[in-house]
Amino acid sequence: MTxxxxxxxxxxxxxxxxSKIASIPMMLTAVVIFLGGTVWTVxxxxxxxxxxxxxxxVGLDQYERLWDAPRWIVSIQNLAIYGxxxxxxxxxxxxLLAALMDQKIRFENTFRTxxxxxxxxxxxxxxxVWQWILNPEFGVQSVVRSLGWESFxxxxxxxxxxxxxxxxxxxxxxxxxxxMCLLLAGLRGIDEDIWKAARVDGIPMWKTYxxxxxxxxxxxxxxxxxxxxxxxxxVYDLVVAQTSGGPGISSEVPAKYxxxxxxxxxxxxxxxxxxxxxxxxxxxIIVPWAYLxxxxxxxx
Amino acid sequence: xxxxxMAAILAATVVLPFAAANxxxxxxxxxxxxxxxxAAVAELAKAFDATGNKWVDGAIAxxxxxxxxxxxxxxxxxxxxxxxxxxxxxxxxxxxxxxLMRDLTDVATKEKWKEIIKPASLLDSCxxxxxxxxxxxxxxxxxxxxxxxxxxxKAGVAVPKNWDEFVAAxxxxxxxxxxxxxxxxxxxxxxxxxxxxxxxxxxxxxxxxVFKDKDEDVAAGAxxxxxxxxxxxxxxxxxxxxxxxxxxxxxxxxxxKAGGQIMGDWAQGExxxxxxxxxxxxxxxxxxxxxxxxxxxxxxxxxxxxxxEEKSKAQEVLASTLLAPATQVAFNLKKGSLPVRGDVxxxxxxxxxxxxxxxxxxxxxxxxxxxxxxxxxxKQKEDLFSEFFANPSMTPEDAQKRFADIIASAE
Numbered sequence: 284m285t286x287x288x289x290x291x292x293x294x295x296x297x298x299x300x301x302s303k304i305a306s307i308p309m310m311l312t313a314v315v316i317f318l319g320g321t322v323w324t325v326x327x328x329x330x331x332x333x334x335x336x337x338x339x340x341v342g343l344d345q346y347e348r349l350w351d352a353p354r355w356i357v358s359i360q361n362l363a364i365y366g367x368x369x370x371x372x373x374x375x376x377x378x379l380l381a382a383l384m385d386q387k388i389r390f391e392n393t394f395r396t397x398x399x400x401x402x403x404x405x406x407x408x409x410x411x412v413w414q415w416i417l418n419p420e421f422g423v424q425s426v427v428r429s430l431g432w433e434s435f436x437x438x439x440x441x442x443x444x445x446x447x448x449x450x451x452x453x454x455x456x457x458x459x460x461x462x463m464c465l466l467l468a469g470l471r472g473i474d475e476d477i478w479k480a481a482r483v484d485g486i487p488m489w490k491t492y493x494x495x496x497x498x499x500x501x502x503x504x505x506x507x508x509x510x511x512x513x514x515x516x517x518v519y520d521l522v523v524a525q526t527s528g529g530p531g532i533s534s535e536v537p538a539k540y541x542x543x544x545x546x547x548x549x550x551x552x553x554x555x556x557x558x559x560x561x562x563x564x565x566x567x568i569i570v571p572w573a574y575l576x577x578x579x580x581x582x583x
Numbered sequence: 584x585x586x587x588x589m590a591a592i593l594a595a596t597v598v599l600p601f602a603a604a605n606x607x608x609x610x611x612x613x614x615x616x617x618x619x620x621x622a623a624v625a626e627l628a629k630a631f632d633a634t635g636n637k638w639v640d641g642a643i644a645x646x647x648x649x650x651x652x653x654x655x656x657x658x659x660x661x662x663x664x665x666x667x668x669x670x671x672x673x674x675x676x677x678x679x680x681x682x683l684m685r686d687l688t689d690v691a692t693k694e695k696w697k698e699i700i701k702p703a704s705l706l707d708s709c710x711x712x713x714x715x716x717x718x719x720x721x722x723x724x725x726x727x728x729x730x731x732x733x734x735x736x737k738a739g740v741a742v743p744k745n746w747d748e749f750v751a752a753x754x755x756x757x758x759x760x761x762x763x764x765x766x767x768x769x770x771x772x773x774x775x776x777x778x779x780x781x782x783x784x785x786x787x788x789x790x791x792x793v794f795k796d797k798d799e800d801v802a803a804g805a806x807x808x809x810x811x812x813x814x815x816x817x818x819x820x821x822x823x824x825x826x827x828x829x830x831x832x833x834x835x836x837x838x839x840k841a842g843g844q845i846m847g848d849w850a851q852g853e854x855x856x857x858x859x860x861x862x863x864x865x866x867x868x869x870x871x872x873x874x875x876x877x878x879x880x881x882x883x884x885x886x887x888x889x890x891x892e893e894k895s896k897a898q899e900v901l902a903s904t905l906l907a908p909a910t911q912v913a914f915n916l917k918k919g920s921l922p923v924r925g926d927v928x929x930x931x932x933x934x935x936x937x938x939x940x941x942x943x944x945x946x947x948x949x950x951x952x953x954x955x956x957x958x959x960x961x962k963q964k965e966d967l968f969s970e971f972f973a974n975p976s977m978t979p980e981d982a983q984k985r986f987a988d989i990i991a992s993a994e
Contacts, residue, residue, distance in 0.1 A: 333677055333957075333959065334655065334659075334677035335659065335681055348992075352963075352966075353966075353970065353985070420825075441825055527768070528770075529827075530973035530974075531969045531970040531971070531972065531974050532966055532970045532973070533970075544962065546656070547652060547962055548961070548962030548963070549655070549674075549677065549958040549959060550959040550962075
């Protein structure tokens with residue numbers, strides 16, 4: 284696409300034509316790979332395929348087994364905890380940072396870079412870094428203890444009850460910068476005149492944010508929400524790098540269940556059933572969004 | 584210009600494989616990456632290179648659980664390697680059934696594998712519908728308890744001679760700041776430790792009733808309840824291990840930070856690499872010192888069906904090299920495992936290996952769980968036991984109930 288733009292054909296028809304041709308592979312990919320693959324997966328989730336797919340249908344057996352498996356239940360619970368807290372915290376912290384950034388502070392570029400930097404790291408690196416930071420023998424706990432607080436205990440990754448929060452911290456550290464940037468862009472899109480008008484009316488700053496600016500930023504918030512939500516559903520590498528699901532099974536997530544059962548347990552049917560359930564989860568998120576975004580536009 | 588250099592590069596990539604075809608390169612994938620294992624696999628590579636071919640090492644780090652999916656997807660995805668490690672048994676069963684693996688019956692008949700490989704169950708595990716599909720290279724047994732002599736000295740108790748003494752010594756070890764039993768966080772370690780406890784405490788018959796006949800009543804019965812009781816002890820004693828990999832856990836025993844570890848005889852390679860001597864620095868108890876039985880699972884090489892004739896020939900050479908007496912001795916001494924042929928001389932073997940050879944000679948052997956259960960059931964078992972070992976609030980009774988369910992649904 285950019286290559287085309289550089290050679291600079293001014294003719295509108297030709298440019299449209301080439302972009303149309305260029306998008307054919309993507310359209311094919313979307314239809315054949317994404318849609319076709321999805322349908323295929325759902326169909327085969329009703330079979331007893333083991334290592335290789337076999338069209339021997341067993342009804343809802345795979346789903347019954349799935350919902351009887353304690354590990355799947357733990358995975359779903361973890362995803363719910365991780366999801367809800369990620370949504371809340373990354374939006375709240377991200378917005379606060381963006382609002383602070385918007386106060387015409389000095390060195391804004393520097394701060395923005397610092398906050399966005401973690402996002403440049405992959406989840407694997409993030410997970411490993413936080414595995415070390417939260418390791419009781421090398422990380423935070425040992426630092427605080429060496430400062431004199433001998434009984435200080437902070438080992439979330441080795442405590443089944445709170446391990447998912449250890450993962451959450453790493454996830455937030457990585458993702459909040461992006462949320463901040465998106466919301467900052469949204470804030471910059473608010474007309475200066477609105478601020479002036481609010482100031483003339485004597486509305487305090489926090490009220491202006493809460494009742495005027497935030498409602499005006501609805502589209503940005505919805506986009507941000509979708510980006511965060513899709514990141515939540517697919518969380519896998521972070522857990523693999525940080526805890527590999529442990530201790531025991533207490534930080535397992537659905538995506539890891541899918542992978543482990545498809546490849547390690549050589550049970551494709553079970554993995555497909557689990558991934559179909561994930562698809563349902565995504566649909567639950569996407570459908571309301573589509574309704575809000577596209578349905579809303581028609582009304583407006 | 585650009586196009587021409589591109590074309591040259593493209594041509595080069597096409598020409599290269601032909602040019603190199605004289606000394607055939609054979610990529611061999613395996614998951615032997617810890618220190619002792621890497622030293623052992625180097626022996627195999629040396630022996631294969633000596634035949635005029637070239638061993639291209641395809642080590643995949645992160646234990647079998649990580650490596651096997653990669654191997655399987657390469658074979659099913661049409662990018663097969665020259666040869667690959669699997670634990671023989673049921674891991675490659677479906678690949679064979681799908682016709683993706685090479686039949687080695689000709690090589691096996693020529694080299695009389697049926698006569699030299701002992702115990703015969705090893706070759707049986709490679710045999711599907713009367714055809715031989717893999718070359719076993721070693722016998723690995725799970726049923727060992729490794730003890731650090733230094734740790735027991737520090738705690739002021741005698742080195743235990745069996746599991747019960749070990750459990751009794753637990754509190755003394757804890758008092759000395761030593762973790763009594765090292766159990767790494769990888770799920771297969773907890774599941775494996777349980778299987779070992781089962782053979783040692785409930786005996787061979789019960790073990791077969793549960794894993795071979797898949798008798799759920801036995802799995803839910805009183806004998807297995809005793810095993811879960813012992814697993815409960817093991818769980819209590821493993822608190823504070825906080826490492827993931829098995830060799831890190833073994834390292835805790837080597838350095839005296841842990842009293843002992845239930846681990847297969849591959850742990851011995853680590854002790855050897857650390858320069859420790861069996862009997863002096865560490866003690867090994869086969870069958871946990873209770874029931875001297877060892878399982879005869881192990882590693883085997885499978886050969887995917889290749890179109891390239893040169894490579895297919897090299898596969899045959901590799902298969903016979905792996906079973907050559909010299910290779911068997913060199914490899915197994917480094918690996919800490921037992922050779923698959925009964926006719927090689929292992930004078931250089933240490934105390935622990937000799938114990939193993941003795942048990943093997945007496946015929947006190949069982950089939951390993953990899954040979955008896957499907958990967959699916961093994962995974963469910965791993966999920967159960969990794970949860971059990973990490974979660975002190977899960978009662979042995981609940982765990983046993985779930986165990987019986989897994990056995991009931993096993994194929």
